[in-house]
Amino acid sequence: MKLKIAFDPDIVALMQAEIAAGEKAVSAAMREAGTSLKSAWRGQITSAGLGTRLGNSIRLASFPKSGDSLNAAALVWSNAPVIIGAHDTGPLIRSKNGFWLAIPTPAAGKSTKGGRITPGEWERRTGLRLRFIYRRHGPSLLVAEGRLNSKGRAVASKSKTGRGVATVPIFLLVPQVKLRKRLDLARDAERAVNGVPGLIVANWVAGKT
Numbered sequence: 001m002k003l004k005i006a007f008d009p010d011i012v013a014l015m016q017a018e019i020a021a022g023e024k025a026v027s028a029a030m031r032e033a034g035t036s037l038k039s040a041w042r043g044q045i046t047s048a049g050l051g052t053r054l055g056n057s058i059r060l061a062s063f064p065k066s067g068d069s070l071n072a073a074a075l076v077w078s079n080a081p082v083i084i085g086a087h088d089t090g091p092l093i094r095s096k097n098g099f100w101l102a103i104p105t106p107a108a109g110k111s112t113k114g115g116r117i118t119p120g121e122w123e124r125r126t127g128l129r130l131r132f133i134y135r136r137h138g139p140s141l142l143v144a145e146g147r148l149n150s151k152g153r154a155v156a157s158k159s160k161t162g163r164g165v166a167t168v169p170i171f172l173l174v175p176q177v178k179l180r181k182r183l184d185l186a187r188d189a190e191r192a193v194n195g196v197p198g199l200i201v202a203n204w205v206a207g208k209t
Contacts, residue, residue, distance in 0.1 A: 021207050023068035029199035033192045034060045034074025040188040041076065048182040050087060054080060076189075090181030100173040102142065107154040108170045119171055128156055130170060142171040 038060040045055040057080040063073045078084040086093075093101065104117050111117035112125070119130055119142055130142040147157045147164045154168040 019070075020068075021204060023070050023072075024207055025200050025204035026070050027062075027064075027068040027072040028203040029196055030072040030074045031062050032199050032203075033196050034062055034076055036195075037074075037076045037188060037192040040192070041078075041185055044183050044185065044188065045084070045087075048087065050182065054083060057084065084183070084185075086179055088181070088183040088185050090179050092176055092178050094176045100140070100175060101177055102171040102173060103139075103177070104171055105169050106152055107148060107168050109151075109153045122170060126154070126156060128154070132173075140173040141169050142173060143167050143169050 038058050041058045042055040045058070046052055057078045059077055059079060061075045063069075063075070102119050104122075108117055108122055111121060113121075122128075123130060126144070126146070128144040128146055130144055133141040133143055135141065144154055144167075145157075145165055146154045146168055147159075147166065148168065149155050154170055157165045159165065
């Protein structure tokens with residue numbers, strides 16, 4: 001006597017189909033979670049008044065780059081980690097050489113290289129010399145003898161009589177500064193991670209309908 005056992009439907013085929021559905025669900029969930037986190041971080045940055053340029057430094061990469069996997073992952077990061085990290089932690093910043101931090105006033109203008117202008121760059125750009133004024137109470141100053149143009153920037157005076165020339169504060173000098181914490185990236189990251197199981201289930205169910 002010869003017995004033959006057959007399963008209908010094919011269990012192996014069912015398992016393979018279920019694994020494939022799981023791979024698609026996990027991969028889709030990680031892509032959605034990564035996209036959501038990238039959007040949340042960018043929204044935080046722009047809402048904090050740090051600008052869309054810094055917000056656009058947030059990037060997303062999904063793995064695998066093609067196909068689906070039960071081990072799918074998403075990586076969200078910033079191309080400006082030092083700046084983002086500073087606003088996320090609110091660190092205490094001190095001068096590297098142990099002297100002063102030069103904080104430009106509106107009269108200093110902006111750096112042509114991007115970022116904060118330095119006293120050296122300001123002197124080279126304007127041709128004016130900065131003069132140190134020590135103050136016992138409040139920050140000390142770097143000032144220059146010049147005039148303010150229509151944009152409120154300190155420039156050299158062309159007056160031969162000295163008319164309109166004033167002592168203009170260009171930089172505030174402080175020994176240290178506490179950067180205000182303006183971001184909470186961990187909050188959005190935790191929310192994204194906690195939402196992954198629900199996204200997997202939702203995508204798995206949707207794949208069967």
